[in-house]
Amino acid sequence: MGIQSTLAEGEHVVLNLRTHVKALFGAIALFVVLLAAAVALVVLLPESSARGWILLAGGVVLLVVLVGWVLLPFLRWVTSRYTVTNRRLITRSGILTRTGRDIPLYRINDVSYEKSLTDRLLGCGTLVISDATDKAGVTLHDVPRVEQVQVVLHDLLFSADDGSDDGEFPPREPRRRLR
The missing domain is CATH 1.20.58 (Methane Monooxygenase Hydroxylase; Chain G, domain 1)
Structure with a gap:
């Protein structure tokens, strides 16, 4: 059963990633x-x-x-996936027992990344996602092109913050917020 069968109406996959082969x-x-x-x-x-x-x-x-x-x-490695849709972050892993977590984009507070020297050489890193729940955030290890993934997530978060949920990708330019 693929990720496509779990998507809601109007939801589409933006990124579908596996951990870097470095693992x-x-x-x-x-x-x-x-x-x-x-x-x-x-x-x-x-x-x-x-x-x-x-x-x-x-x-x-x-x-x-x-x-x-x-x-x-x-x-x-084969059975672990990180999927970002226009509405949520989906993690799935497990060989015999599958585990997963879905975080709606509107619950995500912060997206940051960490890259060691080896990660920088190999083009991957660790994505740290903090959300507005009682559970601890999600740490995704060995994400390929981690900086680009962070930018895409920020674009999705800002497009969700502007009140639109039209599901277009790439997202429209977000409205500027006054700080």
Whole structure:
């Protein structure tokens, strides 16, 4: 069931994001190490009566590590989405148990971002969204093009603040507020 089936009448998707592939760098590096370890185990293990059992035990250990530290992070990455519509922010994640949160745009008080040196080099960052509820705000890690996403969210927030809900995108130029 896609996100399109959950949209209300007049609501449309503005941004549909997955976390940056940076989230998988550790899993990819571990996969390469596991592959090298498996090849080394097969090639370097001397012929003996216990070779079969050692290969089996090594294969089981490698398989457990592969599933736990390579496959699961990949599945988490594939099943996590950040979606911004003209009316709300939608987060969905989970492999077996799906979790999600919807925040109407009119409830969002502040949108800021954080970028480490690595994030700046890779073109991603962390988006921090504060809303007007009792729950803690939302922190979206490894958002690609985080500065552009922040600008789009601000444009949507200001267009919602001007009293219009015509759902156009890009939003009209917001009215200037006196401070």
